[in-house]
Amino acid sequence: MVNTPKEVIDESLFKDDLYQAVNGNWLKDATIPDDHASTGGFMDLNDNIEKNLMNDFDNLPKDLSSFNEPFQEFAKLYQLAQNFDQRDTDGADPIKSFLNKIENLKDFSELNSQIKEWNLSGLPLPFNYSVDADMKNTQINALYAGTPGLFLPDRTYYENNNPAYDQLMPIFTNMVTSLLVLADYSGSEADEIIESAKKFDAAIAPNVKSAEESADYTKMYNPMDFTEFAKYSSSIDLTKFANDLFGKAPEQIIVTDPKYFEAINNIVNPDTFSDLKNWMLVKFLISTTGYLSEEFRQTGSTYSRALSGRKAASSQKKSAFYLASGVFGQTVGDYYAHKYFGPKAKADVEQMVRNMIKVYQQRLENNDWLGKATREKAVLKLSKLELHVGYPEKIDPIEYKYQVTPHGEGGTLFANVNQFIRITKEYRYAELGKPVDRTRWDMSANTVNAYYDPSKNMIVFPAAILQAPFYSLEQSASANYGGIGAVIAHEISHAFDNNGSQFDEFGNLNNWWTDEDRKSFDKLADKMIAEFDGIPFAGGKVNGKLTVSENIADAGGLSCANEAAKNEGDYDLKDFFINWARVWRMKATKEYMQLLLNIDVHAPHELRANVQVKNLDDFYTTFNVSSNDKMYLPEDKRVKIW
Incomplete structure (x- = not known):
């Protein structure tokens, strides 16, 4: 093979370090872009694809009628995502009603009365229902019960006085505090909310699987009679939630992490309700920052940048591209493949x-x-x-269901994506008990x-x-x-x-x-x-x-x-x-x-x-x-x- 000057191979190293022999000279010259945590084979290809697609999408004709319907909607969302002037003007307004909904929640009885709408609105819960192929009968979709994610990347960060906890949790805390202030909470309110949320997060941590335990994914398959599963929680009405979502709770549910649900009454109960609310508030707020103003977006990436060592957030243009293409993934993939794949x-x-x-x-x-x-x-x-x-x-047929509402008609970027989340949840939930789409x-x-x-x-x-x-x-x-x-x-x-x-x-x-x-x-x-x-x-x-x-x-x-x-x-x-x-x-x-x-x-x-x-x-x-x-x-x- 012919090697470019930047890929000169040091054959003297073959016997001692193949990786360095092939890549050593490249490593000396390679620089990691400020908005990246790495550079190299996979990432370089991704960057090139990103560059080509963004260039293509910047030069689309005004008349998109020759493109399929999902692509036309993707183009609208991409434009909406790029309108940072409007996003800055809107500030936290697009999410205020959701924050108020969490704040005004009085007790578990009220949560249970609205739990279906709560879930479809994209608001967090301390567990989740999902529909996927039954691992022992993969022709049919079954109901799964899953666990919530932690603030830090893995349970092990919370154990054995891990120094990573002391390094990362203050960064996470400061980020959330800043986000809460951006959302018009006072500094003292923000401090109280994050400390309360961290208390709930800490209660979850010992009861969920580590990355090592999750790597054995056959152990996710723990089928249970639904009536027995519903007894796990005395605060959240698991049966009502399933009845509301599916018309009637199925006879069986597959529990991915039984240890968590065995402990859920100790985690989720009237004594922890205030902490749960604040945890849900923090979870929701973090999930929205990419759809709001530039200040929200920059602040909201602080923790992930510290976690990965990235020096800077991605550009506005790039963030808009990934946001829109993340929603219309199959649509953008279809465009890419037909243009660039022979x-x-x-x-x-x-x-x-x-x-x-x-x-x-x-x-x-x-x-x-x-x-x-x-x-x-x-x-x-x-x-x-x-x-x-x-x-x-x-x-994927789901992408034909996404219809973008323009900003002038009340369609903020967040409102559109939130509506797509609802559509997706309803679509996937409706697949329960139906044949799996193996295509x-x-x-x-x-x-x-x-x-x-x-x-x-x-x-x-x-x-x-x-x-x-x-x-x-x-x-x-x-x-x-x-x-x-x-x-x-x-x-x-x-x-x-x-x-x-x-x-x-x-x-x-x-x-x-x-x-x-x-x-x-x-x-x-x-x-x-x-x-x-x-x-x-x-x-x-x-x-x-x-x-x-x-x-x-x-x-x-x-x-x-x-x-x-x-x-x-x-x-x-x-x-x-x-x-x-x-x-x-x-x-x-x-x-x-x-x-x-x-x-x-x-x-x-x-x-x-x-x-x-x-x-x-x-x-x-x-x-x-x-x-x-x-x-x-x-x-x-x-x-x-x-």
Whole structure:
């Protein structure tokens, strides 16, 4: 491959640090934009897409009748979001009636009497109802009970005198105090409200799952008889709430975090009602700042900027773009894909996926630690894997329901988005008990990412990730396999990681393993945990349990992509490994790296690049790595699962 001057590779480092060999010179020159927490492969692609789309949308014709209806509404919302003069004039007025509604709430009886409208209005509650595929019958939508988010990123921030609490909570407190003053509360009122809200937040914290616990998402499935669930709370009428939303409460509800609901009476009761109100007030206020004046927007990003190390909020123009495209995600994705994604690339990538599936099938059939019955089930699951490349066939119907009300008719930016929240909630709630729409994508086509959906046994590769360095028709096949090929195989591997392996070929949570084979897998998963656990990084240490599923997928993806690359006539494994390291390049603030260490199920980018290659024999032969080199890992320590 030809490298640009900024991408000069230091081949002397291959044996000691592949990541630095490929990215070291880039890292020296790379600068993180003030409104970013990082720069590099994924972020650079995202920035380029953002630039192209914003340029396109700035030059739209006045007559939009040739565009589909959702796009016309998106353009209206984008213009409304950019009208900062009007937003500054409106100040806090768009949310005043909502703040008053929370303030005037007298007791639980009054809350229960209006709880449906409260929820549809986008006002917070100390739990939530949602509708999604039943994990054990993924053809049908079921009701789930979920827990509220904390003020800080994770429960662990509240434990063991974590210094991050002492660093971050004062920043959060000052931000909320400033926001309350902007919303016309006095300084003393603001101080009282935030301290009360923090008291309620602190009561929630010990009773919700940590990021590590949430990473085992099969444990979200805790079905209960609804009448038994309703007994959890003596203050909030859970049955009435469900009856109001759905006509009649379903017979069963799936509880994602039973520990929280077992404790809810101690958290939510008449003695804590005042704290609950203030907590709801703070939660609501924070959620609205991006739709209000520039002062609200800047102030409202203070905490998130401190958390990630960003020096500045995004520009007004960029914030308006992300706000509008966040609402009309599928619409904007559809526009992007049709303009920037070609059929040749789609066909080429689909062929790569088929090649990868062949490699996976051969590996499963020849697996030496699985029994025959489990191997056959695994091959069956692989054969039923659904593939989606580029963009969905249709825009999500919900986006056709969003109609923008102009400001002159009372349609402030907040009022419009709040109405869309109501429409979305009503639409999703109406799906309870109905068949699951298995064509719906969770990502828009302009998203630089990919995913595996275990409940649908489906892999999705949005158009946006199908670019260099991940993929290019101008790159060698080996380089493409080291980029998008490894990403493809990574997503396939999720079907067989510690979470995905517990779902069958139809996406149902179903144990298709023998006890002996599951024990063998768990031993290998423990080796993957040990390989990463405790590695020093950014002043902290990697949590092997938190990152195990993504590490298993990385290992399987890289290994299978390596084999697929070798199946090409003119493979070059040097190209393969170099591009694998290149796609993970990232320069980030220390704050952002520390945040990811605590909450991200992925290992740090640098370690994804360096640790996984050590498990592959071909890496050692490609770069002549020996036991004297830092990249060497003894054979008995190399983790090989798929």
